[in-house]
Amino acid sequence: MNSIAANSPIPSTLTRPWRLALPALLLLLAWVLFLYRDTGIAMVTIWARSETFTHGFLVPPIVLWLIWRQRHAIAAQQIQPALWILLPVACTALVWLLGDLAAVNAVTQLALVALLVLSVPAVLGLAVTRQIIFPLGFLFFAVPIGEFVMPQLMAWTADFTVFALRLSGVPVYREGLQFVIPSGNWSVVEACSGVRYLIASITVGTLFAYLNYQSTKRRILFVIVSILVPIVANWLRAYMIVMLGHFSGNKLAVGVDHLVYGWVFFGVVIMLMFIIGARWSEPEKMTSVGASGHTQPLQAVTATRVWAIAACFAAVLALPQIALWVMDQSESAKPASLVAPAALAPEWQAVASPVAGGFKPAFQNPSAEINSTYAHEGRPVGLYLGYYRHQNYTRKLVSSNNSLVPSNDPQWAQVASASHEVAIDGKSVVVRSAELRATDLAAQAVNSRLIVWQIYWINGTLTSSDHLAKAYSAFYRLTGRGDDSAVIIVYMPKDAPGGTDTVLASFLTANYPAINRLLLKTRQDK
Incomplete structure (x- = not known):
């Protein structure tokens, strides 16, 4: 789908269908964001307060730019609103409701992005959606998710650091994520997990693969590399920081220094990854609008069909909000109270x-x-x-x-x-x-x-x-x-x-x- 269409004029027969569909799509997107505004605000709040997910501010503009690059290929497609999309919309809305009932941010935020994405095939149809399938998928990188892997990353970092220290002849005593070497005590905490490096690398690496490669195989391989490289780089970073502290008598690579050194090291590694990856880049294919257009004549899209599907979509979106309001009204607001008993079982x-x-x-x-x-x-x-x-x-x-x-x-x-x-x-x-x-x-x-x-x-x-x-x-x-x-x-x-x-x-x-x-x-x- 990553192609650049020739700047040929857009057929006049497409003017009316797009004039019908675009307002409906924009209003539907606004309705989604209005109904689920609390979820959207929670996402933006996390972007603002967490350095791990600051890239979320860049994802929507990047998505819009990627869609704009495909504007001529998009305009050549036949608009056919898909009524059957309402079924996955209903399932996604239910998932959002369950996530909200359990207060799971990741579930509700993924559901919100999925609803925004599903509005495109619902109003514009599958042919248009196929042209922008990557930009729509890239929108999921706006969801601040991934910290659930932090405990495993911390354990791997501790395993490698202790292994490398022993391999270097440094005696180590370890308990969990804490370890002691002759020059001092060290521990692997959240900042040492490398989850920030990993999320940043996957996000940028996926975009790099899409823009620089045409074959699916090369894209997948580069994304895999963008996952493995930051993990291994973080292991090496942790080991080098401990060794710098050890040989300097804990004067170097401690406090804020070790975070600065870590980002510098990570930046160099990721830059090298992109430089090497660019050697196998593939030029974009140039296609004309006519080559990607339909051989069959376009069927007329009526305003009734477009707005009817948009209205059904909007109604389905409102159902979880109504259910949540009903449940909130039925629950008591009385605060809980606990008093420790003087005894539990008679002997305790x-x-x-x-x-x-x-x-x-x-x-x-x-x-x-x-x-x-x-x-x-x-x-x-x-x-x-x-x-x-x-x-x-x-x-x-x-x-x-x-x-x-x-x-x-x-x-x-x-x-x-x-x-x-x-x-x-x-x-x-x-x-x-x-x-x-x-x-x-x-x-x-x-x-x-x-x-x-x-x-x-x-x-x-x-x-x-x-x-x-x-x-x-x-x-x-x-x-x-x-x-x-x-x-x-x-x-x-x-x-x-x-x-x-x-x-x-x-x-x-x-x-x-x-x-x-x-x-x-x-x-x-x-």
Whole structure:
């Protein structure tokens, strides 16, 4: 589709169909943006605040430019509004609704862009859409998505850095994403993941491949290269930064310096990638309008058909908004309230002394929460309940901002993770497990390590999966049962007597009925 048509005059027979279709398309696009303006504003807000997705401001102008390059080939196509497009439009609108119910930005924003894209074949037809299929697809790069790969990228970066350091003869002691070498301590945090480099490289690399290559094979190969190069480059960047710090006595490549060095190194690598890729560029094919036009005479496009399909499209778009309004009206606005009981099971009594100096999980903006300690036979266990009601994009149970400890936590660092099966309420349930280490071992000589178990409670249903928690929340709200949810976290020192896993499993088995009653009472009290 990447071709330049000769500047031949546009047939006069196309003038009227385009005059009918363009106003309908523009009004439909405006209607989409108006109805789903909150989603669009959320996208722009992320572009503005996150350096990772600042390129989103450039995507719409690039798309318009790419479409403008194809204007003569587009004008030669027959406009045939497609009524059947309403089916995928309805499915996409439903996906948006489910994403909004679960407060998942990526889902709602992808759905919004998909609705904008689907408006083109709905009003103009498939022939026109085929001419601009790449620009329409490139519009999805405006969606600020991709940070979900950050944990894996961080793990790979730590693996390579430790491997390369040992290969260089530098002794390394590693725990999770933290490692120690003779010259100091290092950790792989979000800024070290390379996700910014990866997203930028894929975006620019895809555009470069489209503009410089004609064969599908070369385009795909270059996009694959634009994925692999920034990942490997980030590994090398991390290794070199640690080595610079090591040999300079931590005077170089620390603080802001290592970010500056990282971007300079990445810029050089990406520039070399494009220079090498340009050696295999293919010239654009010159085609005339007549060569790409239809051999059959154009059929008349009536204003009635164009506006009828646009009106049906607009009506389908409004259905999720109406459903959301109805659900909002039926839900109570009463705030949630949690009070820690003096005892759970009879043998587990509340005690005043907090576990590990008052550790508290980093769950943001809950509707209600408690963080108490319960003991049995001298074995204390910390219990944290974070309750969420009327969840939205700033207050939600499952979020990248909610974690046991953030990467920059001054007191604790997560060094290991696992899962365990526990008998809860007569069923075998999988819970997450994590080991936390005090960042200052001298200051935390006692209870310097914690074992923490975590599970979600979604309207009485237990799961340790983020995805299932989101799905349950959307389902319960869609069926009129609200979105009341909570996180249940239990924790205790690793070196506590009796075996940590055994004590935590016993605590959950014995006390979950009382915890469940407390959460159910909170849900019903609204």
